[in-house]
Amino acid sequence: MKDCSTFPDPVYRDTVLAPLFDGVKTHYASHMARINRAHLVMLVETGILNAETGASIAGALARIDADTDLDALSYSGEHEDYFFFVEDQLKQRLGSDLAGSLHTARSRxxxxxxxxxxxxxxxxxxxxxxxxxxxxxxxxxxxxxxxxxxxxxxxxxxxxxxxxxxxxxxxxxxxxxxxxxxxxxxxxxxxxxxxxxxxxxxxxxxxxxxxxxxxxxxxxxxxxxxxxxxxxxxxxxxxxxxxxxxxxxxxxxxxxxxxxxxxxxxxxxxxxxxxxxxxxxxxxxxxxxxxxxxxxxxxxxxxxxxxxxxxxxxxxxxxxxxxxxxxxxxxxxxxxxxxxxxxxxxxxxxxxxARVRAHADAACVTITELADTLVRAEGLSFRQAHEIAAITAQGVIARGAPLSDGYDAFVAAFDALIGRYPQLDETAFADAVSIDSFIARRTVFGGPAPSALDxxxxxxxxxxxxxxxxxxxxxxxxxxxxxxxxxxxxxxxxxx
Missing domain, CATH: 1.20.200.10 (Fumarase/aspartase (Central domain))
Incomplete structure (x- = not known):
């Protein structure tokens, strides 16, 4: 069957070729111009093209760049895409044979x-x-x-x-x-x-x-x-x-x-x-x-x-x-x-x-440091200290009190589990559960203490x-x- 169709099909033109042409104008035209120039320089420097041919193509490329108003260009279907538009511009200025020399040793x-x-x-x-x-x-x-x-x-x-x-x-x-x-x-x-x-x-x-x-x-x-x-x-x-x-x-x-x-x-x-x-x-x-x-x-x-x-x-x-x-x-x-x-x-x-400190006190977020302090100051195992700290936190939360007011709950929990009163006095307790002390004591690599953070x-x-x-x-x-x-x-x- 004889094919009488001609390129491009109108639907293909409008759905594919025209958007691609516009995309090249927007994103790639300047890059393609630089590629053309660099490739031409190399062809002449390697002797693949002679200097006279290189000068003719270079002059034409410069004129095309100067004369082409990208914003005014619209896809007509006359050329498959922007590459062939530029090649056609070269042909109009130099003739087919000379213009085609630029494409030596390269591809789309x-x-x-x-x-x-x-x-x-x-x-x-x-x-x-x-x-x-x-x-x-x-x-x-x-x-x-x-x-x-x-x-x-x-x-x-x-x-x-x-x-x-x-x-x-x-x-x-x-x-x-x-x-x-x-x-x-x-x-x-x-x-x-x-x-x-x-x-x-x-x-x-x-x-x-x-x-x-x-x-x-x-x-x-x-x-x-x-x-x-x-x-x-x-x-x-x-x-x-x-x-x-x-x-x-x-x-x-x-x-x-x-x-x-x-x-x-x-x-x-x-x-x-x-x-x-x-x-x-x-x-x-x-x-x-x-x-x-x-x-x-x-x-x-x-x-x-x-x-x-x-x-x-x-x-x-x-x-x-x-x-x-x-x-x-x-x-x-x-x-x-x-x-x-x-x-x-x-x-x-x-x-x-103020909101941070209120939430911190109400939620007992410093209680881990109280447990750590009991290990260091009272000679307890961490598991013992953890249990005392947990009971202390549960006690103050149950009565809606801040942890900073929890010394009595702490003493009661300590006595119940260890069978004696703690050496940690109220001032030391307040320091152990303070936000500032919690942060300052975490000086190890990667911690939040200012020295480690700096x-x-x-x-x-x-x-x-x-x-x-x-x-x-x-x-x-x-x-x-x-x-x-x-x-x-x-x-x-x-x-x-």
Whole structure:
């Protein structure tokens, strides 16, 4: 049967080709222009193309870049996609034979994955910078709150006192681990696919190192099949990107709980509180809710990328290209909003000391230190001390009294179990059950005492500075590559 159809089918044009064309305009046109220039420089420098041909193509590329109004372009179906639009522009200026020389020793396959990596590395670097901004802000806040007591909860119940600084230090530690994982994923974006061509490189004596350097990569990705087939740079990146928002979502849950009226140990300032349209007494910390859902949306968008890659063939395929790549950029957008909002919110919040101490006393959260003190001062086993402390706590809670008023209950429990009165007097008892003493005595590595916390925060600050240095080094390499590409391309257009 004779096929009289012509490409593109109108439905295919509108549902696939036009959106892809718009996506290239938005995300990849500038990267493709740089790839064209770098590849041309390499072809001339290796002698694959002569200087005259290189100058003609370079001049045409420069004119195309200057003359093309990306915003005004719309997909007509005349060309399959943006790549062929640029190639057609070259043909109009140079003729088919000369224009086609630019495509020597390369393919759409290696061009596409190189452009995808270039688009991802800028977004990843911006995300790493934002995560470091948050980390550094939290380090400063933790230093300010190193002696600010809070009630720590386990299983939703008051457990022990610690400091707000100690809590934030735990958040910082996870953030730094997440940054390390994201940096490792970023390393995969630093290997350039150019030179892989369709699958197996080329019979021409191309210089893959040169192209990679001109485009700001650390070097070429080695296996040419993997350059176009292994999408681990995508799956690894979104796996790592997911984790900060999964982990920060747990912190956001604590903020919501702490700011509830019944708990009330966290105060959110008026600038970050919304009021009810009908209930005048309400102070709604709505930014916390936005943090929660935006973090979840970001996690979901990362999962979308991983799911899309699942069970796809180990080859070049559209499942990892175009619109799929663009879909992942939404994770960077919502994730960036989470980090910016949290960087503003957490340092602005304060702890309500009176509520903390009232809850701590009522819930007997310092009772563990009473048991520890009995082991040290009275020579009891911890199990004996634990039982005395438990009975003391039960007694004061039963009569609705604070633990600080529980000396009589303690003496009675001690006498009943040990058969004598304790050496611990009322002053020593009060010290044993005080929040400040509880925190100050926990000086061991990783504890909340100011000396231990200061050592931890100093280490975290060094780690953050090292990550910042890595980010700055990458930025300098990209700047130097831009300058080198500009100079090399200029040499083609105006040879000495």
């Amino acid at each position: 396959n290696d061009i596409d994955h190189t452009a995808f990596k270039m688009a991802l590395r800028s977004r990843t670097d911006a995300m790493l910078a934002a995560l470091l901004d948050l980390t550094e802000a939290l380090i400063g806040k933790a230093r300010d709150e190193r002696e600010t007591a809070i009630v720590a909860y386990t299983h939703g119940q008051p457990a022990q006192p610690t400091s707000f600084g100690h809590y934030l230090a735990a958040v910082i530690e996870v953030l730094l681990a997440d940054i390390t994982r994201l940096e490792a994923a970023r390393d995969a974006l630093d290997l350039c696919p150019m030179g892989a061509a369709a699958i197996t490189t080329s019979g021409f004596p191309i210089d893959r190192e040169r192209v990679a350097g001109l485009l700001g990569f650390a070097g070429p990705k080695q296996n040419s099949y993997g350059c176009i087939a292994s999408v681990d740079y995508i799956t690894g990146l979104y796996s790592a990107l997911k984790l900060p928002f999964l982990h920060l979502g747990r912190v956001v849950q604590d903020l919501a709980f702490w700011s509830a009226f019944e708990v009330g140990q966290l105060y959110v300032p008026n600038a970050l509180v919304q009021v009810s349209s009908i209930m005048p007494q309400k102070r709604n910390p709505v930014p916390i809710e936005h943090l929660r859902h935006l973090a979840s949306v970001t996690v979901g968008r990362c999962d979308t990328m991983l799911t899309t890659m699942h069970n796809t063939p180990f080859t070049d395929m559209n499942d990892s290209e175009g619109e799929v790549q663009a879909a992942g950029y939404g994770a960077f957008e919502t994730g960036g909003r989470v980090i910016a909002l949290l960087t503003a919110l957490l340092p602005a919040c304060t702890i309500r000391a 050592a931890a925060l100093n280490g975290y600050a060094r780690d953050a500075a090292a990550h910042r240095s890595t980010l700055d080094t990458r930025a300098r390499r990209l700047e130097e590559a831009d300058a080198a590409l500009t100079a090399a391309f200029h040499t083609l257009t105006e040879p000495s």
